[in-house]
Amino acid sequence: MLEGNRVSRISVRGFAVASATAVTTVGAVVGVASGSTQGSSTEPAEATAADATLLADISAGNQTQAQTASLTQQADAQSTAADAAAKKSAEEAARKQAAQDAAAKKAAAEKKAAAERAAKEREEEEKAAAASRSATRDADDFAVQASYTVAQVQSMAREMIPGDQFQCFSNIVDHESSWNYRATNASSGAYGLVQALPGSKMASAGSDWQTNPATQIKWGLGYMNDRYGSPCGAWEFWQANNWY
Structure with a gap:
């Protein structure tokens, strides 16, 4: 009878390890084992308590792992979003800077062209005045x-x-x-x-x-x-x- 109890205990533990979600089924098996030997020995009760503790630990561990995985996923998603936002911001800043540089370059080119035109006009006026002076008589x-x-x-x-x-x-x-x-x-x-x-x-x-x-x-x-x-x-x- 003792040997049979040990087998039942090993089977329950193995089943618990194999599937943490089959708590109802394992509990029913443990209950039957405990009822068939009630009053004959304290070992089945000890086995049942140990098995329940193991199932609770497994369930808690699974919940912790699930929570950790969820937090990790959230962190990864936030990190990805932050990277995307930073990239977009950098691209926008680069675009604005490029536009400003282009506008400044255009303004500088227009200013230079205007200065060159003005200088050319002054030169032509001076030449015309010189020609006029040289053409006049005393x-x-x-x-x-x-x-x-x-x-x-x-x-x-x-x-x-x-x-x-x-x-x-x-x-x-x-x-x-x-x-x-x-x-x-x-x-x-x-x-x-x-x-x-x-x-x-x-x-x-x-x-x-x-x-x-x-x-x-x-x-x-x-x-x-x-x-x-x-x-x-x-x-x-x-x-x-x-x-x-």
Whole structure:
């Protein structure tokens, strides 16, 4: 009988180890074994208690393993999500930086191009001004005559005044003397094409200032450039004040 109890105990333990989820079936087997030998020995009761403890330990262990696995899965999922978020953030930052770099590069290129255009325009203007200056003639380039017609005086002025300034110079002379190089203002004493006051000022351009319109044109151009920056600057002032 003792040997039979030992076999039952081994069988129950083996079954418990094989399957932790078959608790009901194992309990029924243990109950039958215990009922058939009730009162004959304490060993079956001890076996039943030990088997129940083993089943409880197995169940608790399975629950712990399940909980650990669940936590591990959650941690892995969170880690994967964090990695994905970090990757997305890095990609977005890289995209923004690339866009900023491209915009800065474009702005720098446009600024450089604008500066180059401005420099080229200034260079062309300077060349044009130099060409205009080199094309103009000086008062000494004209042969001295006893008298000059209005057409001759105007022709001399065209050759002495830069092309872009001639019309402004002509406008002033039209109002001041009507191209009469001997014009004299009886009340003020102003004299010549540009009505210098006093007329003797024009001696700085040549001693023949009274009779040579080229000398008067030379002095008048110098005066307008020095005082107003150009004949057009002088004409602008004249229109606002009726004198210059």
